Amino acid sequence: MQRRTALKQLFFIAGGIVLFPSCWGRANKASIALRKLHINAEQENLLAEIVESIIPETDSPGGRTLHLHLFVLKMIDDCHSEEDQQVFVQGLKDWDQEMNDTVGKSFLLASSDQRQSYLMDIEKDKAHPLSGFFMMTKRRAIQGYLNSAYVMKNKLIYELVPGRYNGYAKV
Amino acid sequence: MANINIDSIKERTFDAIVIGSGISGGWAAKEFCEKGLRTLVLERGRDVKHVKDYPTTNMYPYEFEHRLEMPYEDKQKNPIANRCYAYREDSAHFFVKDDEHPYIQEKEFDWIRGYQVGGKSLLWARQVQRWSDFDFEGPARDGFAVDWPIRYRDLAPWYDHVERFIGVAGNRDGVAELPDGDFLPAYPLNAVENHFKRVVASKYDNRHVISARCAHLSQPAPIHLEQGRVQCQNRVLCQRGCPFGGYFSSNASTLPWAEKTGNMTLRPFSVVESIIYDEQKGKAVGVRVIDTNTKEAIDFYSRVIFVNASALNSNLILLNSISNRFANGLGNDNGLLGKYIAFHSYTAVITGEYDGELAYRTDGRNPAGGGYIPRFRNVYRQETDFLRGWAATFNASRNPSTDTSGVGVSLKNRLLHSKLGNWRVGSHMMAETIPKESNKVWLDTAKKDQWGVPLLHIDVAYDDNDWKIRADYFEQMTAMFEAAGFQNVKTRNDDRRPGNDIHEMGGARMGHDPKTSLLNKWNQLHSCENVFVTDGACMTSTATQNPSLTYMALTARAVDYAFTLMKKGVL
Numbered sequence: 201m202q203r204r205t206a207l208k209q210l211f212f213i214a215g216g217i218v219l220f221p222s223c224w225g226r227a228n229k230a231s232i233a234l235r236k237l238h239i240n241a242e243q244e245n246l247l248a249e250i251v252e253s254i255i256p257e258t259d260s261p262g263g264r265t266l267h268l269h270l271f272v273l274k275m276i277d278d279c280h281s282e283e284d285q286q287v288f289v290q291g292l293k294d295w296d297q298e299m300n301d302t303v304g305k306s307f308l309l310a311s312s313d314q315r316q317s318y319l320m321d322i323e324k325d326k327a328h329p330l331s332g333f334f335m336m337t338k339r340r341a342i343q344g345y346l347n348s349a350y351v352m353k354n355k356l357i358y359e360l361v362p363g364r365y366n367g368y369a370k371v
Numbered sequence: 372m373a374n375i376n377i378d379s380i381k382e383r384t385f386d387a388i389v390i391g392s393g394i395s396g397g398w399a400a401k402e403f404c405e406k407g408l409r410t411l412v413l414e415r416g417r418d419v420k421h422v423k424d425y426p427t428t429n430m431y432p433y434e435f436e437h438r439l440e441m442p443y444e445d446k447q448k449n450p451i452a453n454r455c456y457a458y459r460e461d462s463a464h465f466f467v468k469d470d471e472h473p474y475i476q477e478k479e480f481d482w483i484r485g486y487q488v489g490g491k492s493l494l495w496a497r498q499v500q501r502w503s504d505f506d507f508e509g510p511a512r513d514g515f516a517v518d519w520p521i522r523y524r525d526l527a528p529w530y531d532h533v534e535r536f537i538g539v540a541g542n543r544d545g546v547a548e549l550p551d552g553d554f555l556p557a558y559p560l561n562a563v564e565n566h567f568k569r570v571v572a573s574k575y576d577n578r579h580v581i582s583a584r585c586a587h588l589s590q591p592a593p594i595h596l597e598q599g600r601v602q603c604q605n606r607v608l609c610q611r612g613c614p615f616g617g618y619f620s621s622n623a624s625t626l627p628w629a630e631k632t633g634n635m636t637l638r639p640f641s642v643v644e645s646i647i648y649d650e651q652k653g654k655a656v657g658v659r660v661i662d663t664n665t666k667e668a669i670d671f672y673s674r675v676i677f678v679n680a681s682a683l684n685s686n687l688i689l690l691n692s693i694s695n696r697f698a699n700g701l702g703n704d705n706g707l708l709g710k711y712i713a714f715h716s717y718t719a720v721i722t723g724e725y726d727g728e729l730a731y732r733t734d735g736r737n738p739a740g741g742g743y744i745p746r747f748r749n750v751y752r753q754e755t756d757f758l759r760g761w762a763a764t765f766n767a768s769r770n771p772s773t774d775t776s777g778v779g780v781s782l783k784n785r786l787l788h789s790k791l792g793n794w795r796v797g798s799h800m801m802a803e804t805i806p807k808e809s810n811k812v813w814l815d816t817a818k819k820d821q822w823g824v825p826l827l828h829i830d831v832a833y834d835d836n837d838w839k840i841r842a843d844y845f846e847q848m849t850a851m852f853e854a855a856g857f858q859n860v861k862t863r864n865d866d867r868r869p870g871n872d873i874h875e876m877g878g879a880r881m882g883h884d885p886k887t888s889l890l891n892k893w894n895q896l897h898s899c900e901n902v903f904v905t906d907g908a909c910m911t912s913t914a915t916q917n918p919s920l921t922y923m924a925l926t927a928r929a930v931d932y933a934f935t936l937m938k939k940g941v942l
Contacts, residue, residue, distance in 0.1 A: 256779055345786065362605045367733050
């Protein structure tokens with residue numbers, strides 16, 4: 201058990217997969233190894249807060265506990281074009297300035313309600329300067345959540361071996 | 372020295388050589404080995420042992436780094452493979468990567484390949500339908516290609532033979548254009564598929580919606596248990612390789628069966644460069660292999676050679692087998708080798724919704740995929756302005772639809788408590804294409820791959836007949852969908868390239884006449900009788916059926932014939 205605990209501290213389990221940490225002890229870098237994206241620790245923290253606001257902790261774990269922000273980073277890093285990646289990184293950079301301009305507060309200092317309504321404003325406005333960043337982040341966060349080990353084992357059970365098919369199952 | 376050489380040649384001499392270990396090569400191996408012949412099976416790729424070499428087979432979605440999505444870089448690097456529906460993070464290791472195995476596209480053509488023991492039999496869609504005489508008689512009746520030298524009665528016992536061994540789930544539907552076989556219990560249609568079946572049966576005389584026939588063990592028979600295969604567990608993760616052997620593949624079935632006889636030598640990492648023709652003996656004596664690890668050329672010898680390298684690669688090997696007697700490729704006296712390539716047109720999709728049968732949903736997964744509509748156009752007589760016609764899939768599903776709008780607690784609740792919506796229905800077209808001389812492959816005279824084998828040019832395209840068939844599919848299926856009360860019916864052009872259907876056929880077609888065909892009715896090269904071609908390359912026309920079952924039946928039949936000739940000393 202001790203070994204397992206130690207392993208947990210060495211790696212990040214994002215939803216279910218192991219993500220390798222970035223260089224040990226280097227200050228102000230993202231906590232997982234990224235190939236293309238340049239993200240610092242503050243930006244990573246901001247992303248974690250945004251993702252937590254999208255999928256919050258309730259009586260069940262939310263974005264931060266499930267490391268969904270790391271999953272978002274991993275997917276943007278590996279599965280998106282350079283243009284997407286630029287939009288993403290720029291969005292993360294501009295986020296607080298934008299929010300300050302409209303709400304008068306940074307995201308981290310904003311209340312839960314302020315955060316929610318700000319996110320809803322972006323979602324409703326396709327022309328919002330942060331729309332591209334937000335929709336990409338949201339889509340990946342939802343994907344990571346629904347495909348997380350937690351949800352697939354506890355909430356929407358994924359059956360690897362159904363062993364049956366019924367075309368007339370009663371609703 | 373001389374003795375060592377003789378021993379070495381002896382070690383490299385077999386009764387039969389089978390080029391390729393995919394769905395037809397596996398059958399050639401099984402049949403030869405069962406008859407007691409020492410058989411060398413050559414595979415250009417690596418070995419894939421049943422279960423042991425299915426690394427992703429028991430993985431949960433969250434165990435995949437990108438949740439089954441292919442990374443952006445891979446999509447950029449391998450656009451051809453990425454256009455295949457089955458190429459994902461769980462199966463990518465069974466597909467050829469574009470840049471490792473180049474070919475030359477005269478016109479856009481997606482050549483999807485699986486270079487490993489078992490070939491694409493690990494990845495296939497497992498749909499198996501027999502041809503009928505409406506298909507075999509097509510070219511002669513409608514005046515295209517050449518007449519098939521065989522009819523249904525020639526192949527029927529071999530369809531039986533193959534179906535019993537591989538296991539086919541299906542109903543005896545009594546539809547003349549899709550002959551019944553030796554079936555395991557079918558996977559029944561669901562509530563809405565049955566609704567559609569009833570509507571179609573009541574509105575149309577000769578149109579049928581049946582349970583798709585698939586090579587899955589719905590209820591294994593002793594012959595399947597003997598292969599070490601057990602009942603399909605409805606995982607529908609087939610492209611990863613199945614630890615239950617629930618669907619048929621060479622790896623789960625024919626190859627281990629052949630192995631058990633002690634007569635099979637399986638040699639992976641062996642690219643066949645050419646078939647060796649002996650001018651004095653007037654026949655082929657063996658094959659030249661390039662070992663992909665050492666790049667060394669090694670010759671192997673045998674009395675008969677079966678070419679099962681996959682349709683276009685079989686063409687390539689024959690074209691590259693040059694001798695004084697055959698300057699243009701083995702058996703190619705008429706110059707038609709590599710020509711009359713055809714495929715299936717999968718260029719149409721139709722979708723809709725249905726708000727009936729809402730008391731039901733589905734539970735578990737259906738490995739057959741749903742329903743199948745056999746070709747009903749131009750079956751008994753020519754009735755349209757296009758030749759031949761189309762078959763189609765039909766399926767209905769009712770999965771919870773997830774509302775992803777909003778953020779926060781309400782979003783989380785919606786994600787976890789999604790509601791059942793209407794049924795969704797869909798169909799895709801599987802149309803026959805007409806073989807034409809202008810659809811062809813040939814070898815480049817200068818460019819070679821890393822093993823010194825010339826690159827293949829592929830020049831294959833759709834034609835007007837294909838677009839007329841598509842228009843008919845849209846018109847007829849829309850009418851059928853609307854008759855069934857489906858709403859929001861939408862047709863969609865599926866702009867896939869030829870080849871993406873993964874049913875490439877022809878190039879060494881069968882026929883009566885050596886002047887107009889390459890192979891006789893036993894799949895023997897007319898002019899080199901100890902070489903047989905029994906994969907997709909042999910096909911004279913394409914029909915609408917998924918072709919693998921027919922390749923397997925043709926292979927078993929040809930091996931039986933070759934064995935008879937060997938016993939007589941003719942071969």
